[in-house]
Amino acid sequence: MKLPIVLVLFTLLAAHVDCRRPFLPDIFESFTNKTSQLTNFIRQRGRDFKKYYIDNVKNRIASYFVPNTTDNDDLEQNDQLRVKRKFKHYVTTAQSTESTISNAITSTELMYKCSDDDPMIHMTTPQLLALNGYRAESHTILTDDGYLLTVHRIPFHNQTGVKEDPRRTVLLHHGLLGSSADWVIPGPGKGLAYILSDAGYDVWMANVRGNTYSRAHINRPVDSFAFWNFSFHEVSQHDLPSIIDYIMEIKGWDVKINYIGHSMGTTVLFALLSTKVQYNKVLRAGYALAPVAYMTDIKSPIKILAKFANNIDYLMKLLGANEFLPQNTVLRWLSKHACEINHYEEAICENSMFVLCGHDEKEFNRTLLPIILGHVPAGASTKTLVHYAQIIHNGGRFQQYDYGPDENFIQYGTYSPPEYSIPHITLPIALLSAENDWLSGDVDVTNLFVQLANPLEHYIVPMKEFNHIDFLWAIDAPKLVYSKLLQMLEDGVSSHTYFNPDLMGSNELNDYMRN
DSSP: OHHHHHHHHHHHHHHHHHSSSSSSSHHHHOSSSSSHHHHHHHHHHHHHHHHHHHHHHHHHHHHHHHOOOOOOOHHHHHHHHHHHHHHHHHHHHHHHHHHHHHOOOOOOOHOOOOOSSSSGGGGGGGHHHHHHHHOEEEEEEOOOBBBEEEEEEEOOOGOOOOOSSSSSSEEEEEOOOOOOGGGGGTTTTSSSHHHHHTTTTEEEEEOOOTTTTTTOBSSSSSTTTHOOOHHHHIIIIIIHHHHHHHHHHHHHHTTTEEEEEHHHHHHHHHHHHSGGGGGGGGGEEEESSOOOOSSSSSGGGGGGGGTTTTTTHHHHHHHSEEEEEEHHHHHHHHTTTGGGHHHHHOOOOHHHHHHOOOTTTTTTGGHHHHHOOOHOOOOOOOOOOOHHHHHHHTTOOOBBBOOOOOOHHHHHHHSSOBBOOOOOSSSSEEEEEEEESSSSSHHHHHHHHHHHHEEEEEEEOOOOTTOOOOHHTTTTIIIIIHHHHHHHHHHOOOOOOOOOOOTHHHHHHHHHHHH
């Protein structure tokens, strides 16, 4: 296999540039300006290594990552086959070594403690906001099952000079392996959180249990199975309601909250609204970027895992029982040195990060690579990935977690897990999708749209290559997606009745307060 060869080469390079053991100590001692000259020396060594590997292995790497055809359709098909083949190799390697898939993808760990050239790599979401002149707040929320969540907020735009909280409110929810940083990584004028704040919205950004900002529980250690024993279902039943209720407590029960989710952020919205239906009257509207519910039209290699969906114990062993693909040293090392990154290093890190979602080279802003690798993946439970694999295995049926017939009967009173009922969702919903989305295919998004009781619009991004991750970081996302999203927000939803306790019936109000 060619990939192990690439990983070995990467390991050798990583070993060479470890700053704990400089190559030529005598040279260092002769520097008069040690800091600047040491930096220049390491960079020159990086360029030497870059030239060496381009000269010696470029053709091999190119033959692995670059198809031999010029036809656009063949390019797309071959790209998908290559990534699926690589992911299948990860699965096979994990099986043969009794390891996890995340270790198979990035198995080399480095104790690298060099100083970073770009401090933004390790900045938190509030620090990134403050760096760019935006006011930032952090709010800690306790869920009803004991998780401590951190929600980030841009309460108002400093440049407007208005210090009052705007009544127009937006809640952003990230996808699998993401965090609130997803919305601010591209920077002002490009990241959705900045654009919404500039437009006069009070912007709240959720962080799901278990990610970088929400790794605490009142009595469960973060390294325990009990802490990680959740899927997106628990997020929809506990995290999201707690966040919505908290915002309303802060801003008043008549606040009009617009919900914008990406990927898993849309899944938890659909799961919430179809089970705790009272929240259909709490929110103003929902805007789903790359919506994921039904999963029959899947191009992502995640469907390779679906064949193990009936063997939960084995799948947990394969993926790791608790956290899937957490932040690791290899990704952090790459983020520190992305400015000196060469072709094959870039290919490795891009395909490791985007292997589940696809990659659009034309729209990917490579200058963002260091900060992306510094913040993503932010952490997710293995059980969440298993839940998605179960949906794929069961013909794309949008259902609750499948524990097996006996445990299902205990949990649900039926031998099969109940399905989330999309027709029960009465909140106005707009869907924004893309043709090249490996996780949110045209067939599934259309099926979702026609079942919504109060659909607003199904907008398809007018670019064939646009994919799942592009909704967050694409070069043209502001023009192709966010301008349309702002228009939808401004147009409003005249047919929707906003939540008002005074206008609700006693039974509806009791249901809301009880749930």
